[in-house]
Amino acid sequence: MGTRVCTTRQGMVRGRTGSDGVTSFLGIPYAAPPFGPRRFLEPVPAAPWDGVRDAFDHGPSVPRAPYAPPMHVLIPDADNGQGEDCLNLSVRTPHPGPGGGLPVLVWLHGGAFSNGSGSVSAYDGTSFARDGVVFVSLNYRLGTDGFLRLPGRPDNRGLLDQIAALEWVRDNIESFGGDPDRVTVFGESAGAMSIGTLLALPRARGLFHRAILQSGAAHHFLPPDTADLITARLAAKLGIEATGTALTEAFARVPFADLLPAQAGLRAEMGARPDPAVWGEAILNMMPFEPVLDTLPLPSPDCGVDLLVGSNREEYRLFLVPTERLHLLPEEKLRSTTAEYGLDPDKALSVYAESRPGAAPGELFDAVATDWFYRIPAIRAAESVPGSHLYEFAWRSPSYGGLLGACHSAEIAFVFDNLRDPANAPMLGDSPPQAVADAMHGAWVAFAQTGDPGWDAYDRRTRTTMVFGASPDAPTELVRDPRAAERALWEGVR
Template sequence: MEPTRPGKPESLRPITPGEPVRPLEAAATRVCTTRQGAVRGRTGSDAVTSFLGIPYAAPPFGPRRFREPAPAASWDGVRDAFTHGPSAPRAPYAPPMDALIPDADGGQGEDCLNLSVWTPHPGPGGGLPVMVWLHGGAFSNGSGVGPAYDGAAFARDGVVCVNVNYRLGTDGYLRLPGRPDNRGLLDQIAALEWVRDNIEGFGGDPDRVTVFGESAGGMSIGVLLAHPRARGLFRRAILQSGAAHHFLRPATADLITAHLAAELGIEATGTALTEAFARVPFAELLPAQAGLRAEMGARPDPALWGEAILNMMPFEPVLDALPLPAADCGVDLLAGSNREEYRLFLVPTERLHRLSERKLRETTEAYGLDPDKALPVYAENRPGAGPGELFDAVATDWFYRIPAVRLAESVPGTHVYEFAWRSPQYGGELGACHSAELGFVFDNLRDPVYAPMLGDRPPQGLADAMHGAWVAFAATGEPGWDVYDRETRTTMVFGASPAAPTELVRDPRAAERALWEGVR
């Protein structure tokens, strides 16, 4: 569906000095001021006030299509911030992922560069730590809004929480002549600049900002850590199941653009190519970009897709080289992954027990390992494991765990975690899969949106431990365990045992980790 221009919200109206306010309204709403104008939020029974759908940049469409984010327009009076703003135009998750991965039910639209704030101190003078959430979704899906990422639990525990929407897919990451690369990342930087300029008015401390994200959100942070325009915008960072590892080189990004243009019947070149993409209705563009993955699977030839064929992600940050941050980057880091990430892509699709030995060996070699040396090491820790289970272990390390380890090795003082709680879903085979930690991090297990992934009895004690560690890290830079170094490789494991929600481990699965030394 084509995004619509929202126009001027009906709730923008001047406030007359001395205007009487009904007692219920006075108790239920609060007003905070931004540089663009005043916003009215709603206070819940938990004493947390939410301000939803605040624009941090102008709608990136019309003459602003495929350009850097521009400043949001100002408004007069007080703008009601009671509902989330529209998300970026995107295709829905394909089945069966649509039932498992939390996504917003709200609308999509042109005014998608917006954010939401939850605070226990709506007004200046709070001096509270701030956490800014960047959602995942392979840079093509997902949304920063919706019940799954409700920030009330963070605000309840003394943190100002900010959730961000940013451009995805073609609009966010397709390489186009005459337009800047990585527009979705530039949106994230604009949102962090908004936080720097405005969060004090919501009770937050702009010098105590932690940016945290999962999957594509974590990968985004891995790039932002080394991005000159992001320097100084955050003091701490939490990277969940994604670090500085996955990107497209410019030549590969050009291949992706050519494939999508061919799918849409676009034959133009240069700036005319960019203009042609801008004319494609979203009803055609979104299915076409979603279909790129299917085409990659049907024709898995590196000559056609470059390095994108390894992770099946046609939309990613476009970079010339791996963006590892400097050892003295000045940012406190917490990074980690889930123990069985890749099961999310193997179990619901029924590939876990169908994957062949040949596919396992081909992929292991493509990742840079010698199958004859590596696979026996993985099999030793998994007696009786079939090709699919070994594929999960190898792909989880390549895609998620090893990038986090390398980040910790490059930045002294980094804390490392692993999420190991195994979901009971799909007969217990779903395991500690990709995105299974989200409900625990947000301490939002009671929301039914997580039930398909976590079942009906996920352990609240684990949420207390994990959410509490995230809050402590945002407040102090210390999540509650020692830093990772090359000698001890200290790792906090969440949920490995039903008897205890946490376990401190030195160098988990050391032999498997050692296989990747020197592999790029």
């Protein structure tokens, strides 16, 4: 135990070293508070400080509404408070000081661009530092402040925060034992979707050299006309009638006590009233806050970034099982959604049902939505960049009588080798298999170190996929083109 001091461009910070030899520097500001006169603007560097700043505690999280029930039980969230000085990050390192030359992993949390925090205990990252990697987690603006399209203000402010944090890593991580030329950015859900967009943004080029995308890729974004519809709907919900820059000023005057519940309610409104005239393309994925882009930002073959990308086998069960929709979803909803996704319901559902005899409409809905939302975008990213590696997470959670399955976000604790964190128990149950965590965590560390997670790269001929947790006896299984017939349905569609 003890403390260590490292130097950043803004000033010196003091971290605390644990009995495991890992030194943690928590709550370091990477950008100035994005409020007051800086509300809805690009991030700027944090102000410098004199002396040594204690970095013993997490800084404030981004203002946001809590997860809605029942997700608030299944998805861990931070309890360290919210506040204006929220653009901060934390570093965990086995080598606090220059000269370490260690690979760096930078974590982008998920939460549908509306929830989440980098200081969740489940994202502790000590296990990565234990294994010779400098780990960084961060907060970025969410919801209205991060992603609502506003007149006279830059789009995608949350992504600009992520870029600012990566610039901080480039400029400072050597002081914490990291190599700025060996940075891997990794994230899950909205974090992975962010990375899918960053791969195509010129401003992010060169800030990271490898990327791991868990359950999210480049396909989730809002065209500007759809983003404008979301802005109009939220304004109407808040009673704002202004236009132009006056609209932006009006949003800035809304207290968070009113703004956060209103933005959280948009998703429920979409489900109750799925009208394209009101929501545009956002009704397909029920996410009112996403990056605003003109076209699909697939990474180019020469992007210069090594990719590890994948998804969970039953992602959508997270949204069907706790809400009891899995066995209540009507056939009509299954068929209409399949058609909205661009597939012929008769043909597609017969293919999906072939490997799931006797499946209820909700179970088939999970399979179709999982592919549309997560698996196919992951495959497209792997196809876009030669040498990419593809994985699938297949371990089935015992929660909800075993129905929760290999659902969305279930892999995170395995990646972090953090199965015993009490925050993960509702998702994982009492006895998640350590062998799967050893395999996944080890692959992520190897990829950060070398760009090779330990199996053959993906290509259109073999479509080699590493499956984690498919059976109790095999934590890993290398499969060629899993569920090929189902994958083939999406050719030319998504």
